[in-house]
Amino acid sequence: MLKDIDVKLLRNCFGKFATGITVITAVAPDGTKLGLTVNSFSSLSLDPPMILWSLDKKSKSLDALKQSSHFAVNVLASDQMDLSNNFARTGDDKFDDIELIDSHCGLPLLAGTVAHLECKNINTYEGGDHVIFIGEVEHFDTCDKKPLLYTNGQYTIAARHPGAKLAEPAEDDRSSNDEFIVPLLHRSYWEISDPFYQELQDAGIPASHARILVHLSHSPELTTRELSDAIRVDMASVSMSVKWLCDNDHLNKTSDDKLALSDQGQSHLDKVQLRARRFEDEVLDGYSDQDINMLKSVLRKLIYRKDV
Ligand SMILES: Cc1cc2nc3c(=O)[nH]c(=O)nc-3n(C[C@H](O)[C@H](O)[C@H](O)COP(=O)(O)O)c2cc1C
Structure with missing residues (x-):
């Protein structure tokens, strides 16, 4: 045959x-x-x-x-x-x-x-x-x-086919809050970041630790109180995470109680950022470059409040 x-x-x-x-x-x-x-x-x-x-x-x-x-x-x-x-x-x-x-x-x-x-x-x-x-x-x-x-x-x-348009939700499915920018920003943040933090959690990296490492990488030399204010997480939770990160050699504390990333903390952060990059590619898959650049530009304007 x-x-x-x-x-x-x-x-x-x-x-x-x-x-x-x-x-x-x-x-x-x-x-x-x-x-x-x-x-x-x-x-x-x-x-x-x-x-x-x-x-x-x-x-x-x-x-x-x-x-x-x-x-x-x-x-x-x-x-x-x-x-x-x-x-x-x-x-x-x-x-x-x-x-x-x-x-x-x-x-x-x-x-x-x-x-x-x-x-x-x-x-x-x-x-x-x-x-x-x-x-x-x-x-x-x-x-x-x-x-x-x-x-x-x-x-x-898998990548979404560029010809397959992302559907806007039907009028009936939208919440009345959809007219306000702040709740929209808030919901979109949780919508896309929740699965990411869940994935980190599954990999043994609690979200609170990841947030602290990310923040200290661009704003080093903060005290625990300054860090808690900056990432808007209560002092008790931040203190617990900082203790764990110091005990596990991810953070160093200077004599005046300022926190800084250690080499081990930096490599932990590199792993988080690698996952974040892949995750962001997945989240943005299917949006045109034009949409992505416009979104970034509007968000930057909101953060830095200029060019409006
Ligand atoms: C991508 C991929 C797909 C495969 N699909 C099948 C399959 O559908 N059926 C099958 O019998 N073997 C399939 N194989 C081969 C088996 O995985 C491989 O022969 C395996 O060693 C069989 O296990 P065993 O040692 O228990 O026989 C696939 C291998 C690869 C890499």
Whole structure:
């Protein structure tokens, strides 16, 4: 049957179809954790909720997966390419140093993904050199991150199509406060910064610490009281954060109680700013350069109150 078809060309042809990337995880009957990278995942049915994916018959995990009562589909985020590569190799150490989160069904769920689905393994079908697994979704969860994509044999990330206009909310959906600038600024700040601070929190960097480091990087040599006034956070909370940051060598205190970033604090801040840059790119994805420059210009005018 294959005599007229060049398998390599066919694989390239299949690869033109862009997909997300998942890691299928399960527990083998002997208790060993199983995990492998899979991009053949697809949603199948809403009612009942079902999904499918296919596994190469040559896979080492085939027998164990067939016998597992459940499996999880971990949908990888754009910052999880290393996880994809880790689970695309054969080895007994795939779960070494891998952070897992709690699961309803006792499955190894990967932390930091865009979504996961815990499924009952309800059926398998032969499909040429692959076996198709059908799962019934029992639990699922999502997170506001960008997915990792795969096309033409390459990892990619999603960007909103420049032709897809961002919709203005319908008149009915707007709140009466939408006519006032200050609440609009306030809400837009929380809307875009909340997921960022949540991501920092998940990475073990509390928002309060991040704010202090950012502020001291451009206004060094402040006392704790001056810092509390500057970032508009109460003195008790700032004192607690400052104590933690000093105890962990992120801040140095001078003899006159002024605070300054240490080298370790600076490298902590660099990590925060790297995430902030990526996060800002995601938030602004889909807005034209003209819109972004206009927004920046108006915000600067509001802050520095000139050129009006
Ligand atoms: C992006 C990507 C997608 C993949 N998709 C699949 C897939 O859908 N089905 C499959 O059987 N293997 C797929 N693989 C290959 C498996 O991840 C790889 O063969 C893995 O080592 C199998 O695990 P095992 O050692 O338990 O057999 C994919 C690999 C990559 C990098």
